[in-house]
Amino acid sequence: MRFDIITVLPGLLESPFAHSILQRAQKKELVEIYVHNLRDYADNKHKSVDDYPYGGGSGMVMQIEPFAACIEKLQGERIYDEVIYMTPDGETLNQDIANTLSSTENIIILCGHYKGIDQRIRDVFVTKEISVGDYVLSGGELPAAILVDAIARLIPGVLSDETSALSDSFQDGLLDAPIYTRPAEWRGHKVPDVLLSGHEAKIAAWRDEQQLKRTQERRPDLLKD
Known part of the structure; x- marks a missing residue:
């Protein structure tokens, strides 16, 4: 391009x-x-x-x-x-x-x-x-x-992980869910247990729920569409 x-x-x-x-x-x-x-x-x-x-x-x-x-x-x-x-x-x-x-x-x-x-x-x-x-x-x-x-960044091959852009905020009309990386606990703040469970279906459901919750709290105007 x-x-x-x-x-x-x-x-x-x-x-x-x-x-x-x-x-x-x-x-x-x-x-x-x-x-x-x-x-x-x-x-x-x-x-x-x-x-x-x-x-x-x-x-x-x-x-x-x-x-x-x-x-x-x-x-x-x-x-x-x-x-x-x-x-x-x-x-x-x-x-x-x-x-x-x-x-x-x-x-x-x-x-x-x-x-x-x-x-x-x-x-x-x-x-x-x-x-x-x-x-x-x-x-x-x-x-x-x-x-x-x-x-x-949306052009195929630009990002090393091409699926990354598809999960960005706004791609599905919602804000992205919270994200975490190591360590699993920092100063008493823990990563949600579900993300450590390895259960893909439960993790996907949690992320969907968090996307909707975050959008409702921060950008309710997006839900009107």
């Missing part, structure tokens, strides 16, 4: 993709991540990519031409399944969205900055708009890294 990320601050994305699971996924050639510097597509000597908003108001707006030039260059080289804009007013990212996008092959991700991007880029090029929560960050780079991570 290939991700092309367009940003005015490519340095912000160096670390998230250079470690752990995403690094291994790239070494295995299961995932390709390319970060494009938007300033490379600016047509002025100062390489500026923003201007004042029409109608007045605070902040600066990212211009059409650099984004259009970069997107059209990429689209001239391959077919993209989605052009995604990371924005607070987009659809809130959830596991269902990540699952769906993990079955695609090529995705462009646009990272806004300043006050945002010219609406015409959204109207003409963007096929999906995604938010990582009801809050505002300084730019779309960190949300883009979150999106890539959420999608890439």
